[in-house]
Amino acid sequence: MSIQRIVSIAFLGLAVSTAQLAIAQDGADADDLRFARSLSNAFNQAAEGIEPSVVHITTEATVQPTGRTIFGRQMRLAPQIRSGLGSGVIVSFDGGEPFILTNHHVVDNADKLTVRLYDGRELEAQLLGSDPSTDIAVLRIDASDLRTARLGDSDELSIGDWVLAIGSPFGLDQTVTAGIVSAKGRTLPGGDAQYHEFIQTDASINRGNSGGPLVTLEGEVVGINSAILSRTGESAGIGFAIPANIARAVMESIIDNGMVERGWLGVGMGDLDPVVRRELGLSPDEGVVITSVVRGSPAEKAGIEQGDIVVLANDRAVVGGINRLRNLIGLNAPGERVNLRVLREGNAREVSARLIDTATGERLALGVTTYERLGVVGLAMTPEIASELGYRRYVRGVLVYEVTPGGLADEAGIEPRDIITEVDGREVKTTEELNERLREARRTARIGLARGRLFGYVDIDFD
Known part of the structure; x- marks a missing residue:
C-alpha cells in the first residue's frame, strides 16, 4: 500500500471520528437544551399558576410627630400619614371562604389596608387577626372571583428543592425569583425566637416581598416570605420564609378565635447530645430531650418523664431542635390531644396528652x-x-x-x-x-x- 493511500485513509478516519464526535456533541447539546426547556416550562407553569393569587398590599398609618419650641418646650406637630407596602397570597380554609395570608410586620399599626389584585382591582382589607410570635396575619376582602393558591406540606420540602418567591419588591408587582431551599428550621436573632422555624432560600427576597408566597415547582405554597439577612438591607441570597404548616395552623386559629390559642404541655426541653443521638441511631438534629415536667401538668398526667426523648409528635418527625417540637405542640388548640413517641432507656413508647391553654399552664408552672x-x-x-x-x-x-x-x-x-x-x-x-x-x-x-x-x-x- 502506498504512503499516499495510508495518509488518505488516516485523514478519512480522522474525518469520520471528528464527524462522530460532532454528532455526539450535538446530541448532548440537544439533550441539555431539552432539559433546560423542560425546567423552564416547570418554572413558567408554577409562576402562571400562582400569580393570580398573589396580591400587593399598601398600608397607611397616622403618626403624631413632636418637636420643641424655641424655649425647649415639647409641642405636637401636624399629624403625618406614613405608608408601607408588602405582599400577600389568597388561600382558603378547607376550601371555604378566601382569606389573605401575609406578615404581621406588614400590617402592624396600620390604620388602613389596601389590597391590589392581579386583575388590577383595589379593595380595602379588614384585618382579622395577627400573631407577632410567628409573624403571620390574616386579612379579608369583599370580592368575588378570587383565585386561591394551594397550601402545601412544608415538612415535605428537602434541601436543594427548587422554589419560587413571588411578591412586590420595591413596589414592582408580580415579581418572580427562583432559587433553592438552602436550609430548614432556621432561627433568627430578635423577635419571639422561640417560635422561629424558618425555611432558608437563596431566591431573591427584598423589601416589599414580605408576606408573599414561597412556591414549589408544583405550584404549592410552602412558605410565607418574611425576612432577609443582609448588611445592606437588600437581597444577599439569604432569605427566610415561615413554613406553610405553621402559617396554616395560625390562620385556622385566627379565623376560628380571632387570635392564636396555643396548647400547653408542661415540659422543659433541651437539645439532644450528639453522642446520645448516634448511640440511639437517630439522624442529625433528630429528637428533643425532656429536661423537666411540671407537676400536675398534662405531660405528667400522660406519663412523660424527665429524660424522655421525643422523636414524633402527631406523626410529624421532630427534626430541627426545640422550636420544632414547641411548634408541633403549641400550634394545637387547648383541649386537643398531642400524641408523642418517646424513647426511654432506648425503648419506644407512645404517650398521649390533652393540652390546656397557655395562661392556665403558666399559672400551674408558677x-x-x-x-x-x-x-x-x-x-x-x-x-x-x-x-x-x-x-x-x-x-x-x-x-x-x-x-x-x-x-x-x-x-x-x-x-x-x-x-x-x-x-x-x-x-x-x-x-x-x-x-x-x-x-x-x-x-x-x-x-x-x-x-x-x-x-x-x-x-x-x-x-
Missing part, C-alpha cells in the same frame, strides 16, 4: 393560687422574684399575679405586682396563710400592701 373571694391570683414571694421586680430586699408575702376585672380587689385599687403582706394586722408569708386569713375575715378586711417603695392598706368589704 404555682399560683386563685383567691376567688378577693378576686386575685397570687403566688408566694421568693428572693428571686423580689430581685426581678427590683426590690433591694426580700419582701415576704403573696405577689398579685392577676386581678379579676370588676372584683373586690380591682375596686379597692389592688394591682398586679402588688405584694400582700398582711390581713387585719396578721402577717402573710405563704399562699396558704393568705387563704386562711381570708377565710377568717368576716364582713371586712384590711389588706396590707407593698408597691415598690410604698407600703399601705386597702379596706375590702365582703358584703
Whole structure:
C-alpha cells in the first residue's frame, strides 16, 4: 500500500471520528437544551399558576410627630400619614371562604389596608387577626372571583428543592425569583425566637416581598416570605420564609378565635447530645430531650418523664431542635390531644396528652393560687422574684399575679405586682396563710400592701 493511500485513509478516519464526535456533541447539546426547556416550562407553569393569587398590599398609618419650641418646650406637630407596602397570597380554609395570608410586620399599626389584585382591582382589607410570635396575619376582602393558591406540606420540602418567591419588591408587582431551599428550621436573632422555624432560600427576597408566597415547582405554597439577612438591607441570597404548616395552623386559629390559642404541655426541653443521638441511631438534629415536667401538668398526667426523648409528635418527625417540637405542640388548640413517641432507656413508647391553654399552664408552672373571694391570683414571694421586680430586699408575702376585672380587689385599687403582706394586722408569708386569713375575715378586711417603695392598706368589704 502506498504512503499516499495510508495518509488518505488516516485523514478519512480522522474525518469520520471528528464527524462522530460532532454528532455526539450535538446530541448532548440537544439533550441539555431539552432539559433546560423542560425546567423552564416547570418554572413558567408554577409562576402562571400562582400569580393570580398573589396580591400587593399598601398600608397607611397616622403618626403624631413632636418637636420643641424655641424655649425647649415639647409641642405636637401636624399629624403625618406614613405608608408601607408588602405582599400577600389568597388561600382558603378547607376550601371555604378566601382569606389573605401575609406578615404581621406588614400590617402592624396600620390604620388602613389596601389590597391590589392581579386583575388590577383595589379593595380595602379588614384585618382579622395577627400573631407577632410567628409573624403571620390574616386579612379579608369583599370580592368575588378570587383565585386561591394551594397550601402545601412544608415538612415535605428537602434541601436543594427548587422554589419560587413571588411578591412586590420595591413596589414592582408580580415579581418572580427562583432559587433553592438552602436550609430548614432556621432561627433568627430578635423577635419571639422561640417560635422561629424558618425555611432558608437563596431566591431573591427584598423589601416589599414580605408576606408573599414561597412556591414549589408544583405550584404549592410552602412558605410565607418574611425576612432577609443582609448588611445592606437588600437581597444577599439569604432569605427566610415561615413554613406553610405553621402559617396554616395560625390562620385556622385566627379565623376560628380571632387570635392564636396555643396548647400547653408542661415540659422543659433541651437539645439532644450528639453522642446520645448516634448511640440511639437517630439522624442529625433528630429528637428533643425532656429536661423537666411540671407537676400536675398534662405531660405528667400522660406519663412523660424527665429524660424522655421525643422523636414524633402527631406523626410529624421532630427534626430541627426545640422550636420544632414547641411548634408541633403549641400550634394545637387547648383541649386537643398531642400524641408523642418517646424513647426511654432506648425503648419506644407512645404517650398521649390533652393540652390546656397557655395562661392556665403558666399559672400551674408558677404555682399560683386563685383567691376567688378577693378576686386575685397570687403566688408566694421568693428572693428571686423580689430581685426581678427590683426590690433591694426580700419582701415576704403573696405577689398579685392577676386581678379579676370588676372584683373586690380591682375596686379597692389592688394591682398586679402588688405584694400582700398582711390581713387585719396578721402577717402573710405563704399562699396558704393568705387563704386562711381570708377565710377568717368576716364582713371586712384590711389588706396590707407593698408597691415598690410604698407600703399601705386597702379596706375590702365582703358584703
